[in-house]
Amino acid sequence: MKQVLNGSEIVLECLKEQGVDTVFGYPGGAILNIYDELYKQSDKIHHVLTSHEQGASHAADGYARATGKVGVCMATSGPGATNLVTGLATAYMDSIPVVAITANVGVSLLGKDSFQEIDIKGVTMPVTKHNYIVKDIEKLADTIREAFQIAQSGRKGPVLVDITKDVTAAKTYFESMEPAVIHPVCETIKEKSVKEAIEMIEEAKQPYVLLGGGCTLSDASEQVREFVKKIDAPVCDTLMGKGVFPGEDPAYTGMLGMHGTKTSNIGVSQSDLLIAIGTRFSDRVYGNAKTFASRAKIIQIDIDPAEVNKNILIDTAIIGDVKAVLTILNRRLSQQHHEAWMQEIQDMKAKYPMTYHQERLSGPGLIEKIYELTEGDAIITTEVGQHQMWAAQYYKYERPRQFLTSGGLGTMGYGLGAAIGAKCGCPDKVVVNIAGDGCFRMNMNEIATATRSEIPVIEVVVNNHVLGMVRQWQNLFYGERYSSTTLYDKVDFVKLAEAMGAKAKRVETIEEFEAAFKEAVASNEPYLLDCIIDSDDKVWPMVAPGGSISDAFNEEDLEKQKQEESK
Incomplete structure (x- = not known):
């Protein structure tokens, strides 16, 4: 039935059509009409007022990653809109479906440098x-509907809809519609490519599977797990692929790349077939492109043909939705057996375990304790840096959409907003943001968002009083010249969090952390834990910039090298 509605009413009706239940944003003059309508329909759509528009865009992103739905954020014109840019770029780099709605000055004022x-x-x-x-x-109405369709179809991503203020007040006829059905991309799957892939898999003696974020975006975890068992191969992942394959499965060898495990890095280097699924081969994954998987043929399965042969030359590609492709392969592949290769990988895992200093509080120790206390069931968000890598290495993710992090853009300040969005989307899950003290400074004002809206996220600040990852590079590659990376200042994170209405504690031992974390979970309130660790703790293993992933080194390797050089 058609009815006469103004533009702001149409915006809300279109959001309801799309099943939107939560919007993150910050009001202003140009978008006031829409916010007035949000007020009237607050029983239909919940609005979370963030402390900064960037926090709103990260919250929409976190909501989308945690739920699989489209995240929605709003901002007013000018600086309100530009404050969304970092969050949109973060979502764009990681292919996250977000719709941002902004308002602009009236049509008659456009192009006149209006306020x-x-x-x-x-x-x-x-x-x-x-x-x-x-x-x-x-x-x-058609534009908003199209925006949601584009955000979700094919390779997902953020879409922005800017609406002039006079349009938000103008009236027209509106008729409700069912949302467009989003079909997986199957028409690009070519029989020739499928046959080539099957032949390569059946000929391989030492296959390896690499999983990326596309597996999560296509909801292909079940198909991935069946595929891995069918081809009897070890599995590694990228930062974005965490949880697609269970972290406790014997076939899983950990992350690949700059801070990947030695087993994954050496294993892929020794494999004769690498099957890369839903990954775009980021430079942090492949290291030196000329030596990456040099013994292996490479099959790439991806929805975006632009990613094929962009960074790494491959032997065959299957273009299409990951879930659809794997469904075909699982149906047509016979059971493979690689007992000797799988045993070799298990021996490698035993030879190269992940280790860290357990005599003091450390980032890896914190992550392992969080994994233990949450029984592996929490949603973990992170900022960017050492703590991010430790969260990827030491929490064993058992399902997709459990690890939310800025992979492509590497956005410091992402995690707290994302945690708020994830908790809004998954209120029954414990949501923990792992932050460094440098990153926490970026968007720490979002603690006020959590307390204002009573969103019980747990903020774990891994506080080493330095910009840890940059300092690590300065220590290893810049002659220990710590230019602008020391943060020993007078900011008290506990007092700051308490001033914004959150509970907070400072801890310096693993025992103190365990007690405080249990209290944080039980409180069901926003809670900050300021965890003091050593300034020189490093992320191991590591591949030197531009180095081959097979040359990953750890602290023990570095000490041996120093001893040899001193002889």
Whole structure:
């Protein structure tokens, strides 16, 4: 049934059509009409007022990653809209479906440097999958519907819809519609490529599987697990592929790349077939492109043909939705057996265990304790740096959408907003943000968002009083010249969190941390734990920039090298 609605009412009706239940944002003059309608319909759509628009975009991103739905954020014109850019770029790099709705000055004021006017369509063009400016009320509903369809279809990504203020007030006829059905990309799957892949798999003696974020985005975890068992191969993953394959499974060997396990890095280097599924071969994964998996043929399964032969030359590619491709392969592949190869990998895992200093509080120790206390069931978000790598290495993820982190853009300040979004989307899960003290400074004002909206996230600050990952590079490659990476200042994170209404404790031992973390979970309130660790703790193993992944080294290797050089 058609009805006459104004633009703001149409925005809300379209969001309800798409099943949106939560929006993250910050109001302002140009978007006031929409916020007025949000007020009227607060029983239908819950709005979370963040402390900064960047926090809203990260919260929408975290909501999307944790739930598989489209995350939605809102901001006003000018600086409100530009404050979304980092969050949109973060979502774009990791292919996360987000719809950002901004408002702009009226059509008659566009292009006149009006107050808080910005060409946000032009600004965000490089960091969105698509974007729009709506200057005609008749096009508003179709544009919003199309934005949601684009965000979810094919290779997912963020879409921005900018609406002029006069459109938010204008009226037109509106008729409700069912959301468009999103079909997986199957028409690009070629029989020739499938046959080639099957032949390569059946000929392989030492196959290896590499899983990326595309496996999560296509909800292909079940198909991945069946595929791995059928081809009888070891499995590694990228930062974005965590949880697609169970972290406790014997076939799993950990992350690949710069801070990947020695087993994964050496194993892939010795394999004769690498099957890369839903991964774009980031430079942090392959290290030196000329030596990466040099003994192996490579099969790449990806939805985006632009990612094929972009960074790593491959032997065959199957283009299409990962879930659809694996369903075909699982149906047509016969059971493979690689007992000797699998035993070799198990021996390698025993030879190269992940180790850390257990005599003091450390990042790896904190992560292992969180894994133990949450029984492996928490949603973990992170900022970016050493703590991020430790969270990837030492928490054993058993399911997809459990580890939320900024992979491609590496956005410091991402995690707290993402944790808020994840908790809103999955209120029954414990949500923990792992942060470094440097990252916490970036968007620590979102603690106030958590307390204001009573969102019980746990903020674990791995506090080494330095910019840890940058300092690690300075220590190893820059002659220990610690330029602008020391953070010994007078900021008291416990007092700061308490001032914003959260509970907080400082801990310096693993026993203190265990007691405080249990209290944080039981409190069901926003809670910050300031965890003091050594400034020189490092992430091991490591591959030197531009080095071959097979040359991954750890602390023990570094000490041996120093001893040999001193002789």
